[in-house]
Amino acid sequence: MGTGDKGTMTEDGRYLVVNGRKWRATDPAIPEKLRQELVDELMAARRLVRTDPESARPRVQDAKVALGERGDPWWEPTTDGQKHRLASAMRALLRHRKPESTICPSDAARVAGGEQWRDLMGTAREVAAELAREGTITVRQKGVDVDVTETTGPVRLARGPQW
Secondary structure: OOOOOOOEEOOOOOEEEEOOEEEEOOOOOOOHHHHHHHHHHHHHHHHHOOOOHHHHHHHHHHHHHHHOOOOOOOOOOOHHHHHHHHHHHHHHHHHHOOOOOOEOHHHHHHHHHHHHHHHHHHHHHHHHHHHHHHOOEEEEEOOEEOOOOOOOOOOEEEEOOOO
């Protein structure tokens, strides 16, 4: 974006206009702590674009999708779009945190679902199961790896063997 021009928000709050160009705004329903983590991940990824574009670009994409700036518009979510956004949020949050850290599926649901995040918990567990099958993440309960499709109760998500 332009130097000095911070841009102005459109009346509906969906776009930021900078130097005459419209950019999709970040989903305002993302809780501030999670939004800041995603912005920090985006900035870290952008710093890598020149030196390591192969690893940086997927990181930028995940952070932008999680923030609602790419993919389905956050104000018109679709089922597939929400699944894509949940997966992006899971990967971006896990990348941003220390390698040994875990996240709760509800963190991703809060990013993608706003105030209705609880309605996305079943979908978040489905997405976690898919990412676990790929080896991207591991699902844990009380520190033990589990199959999220066969487990009830709270789980945590960690980086998987194919990370």
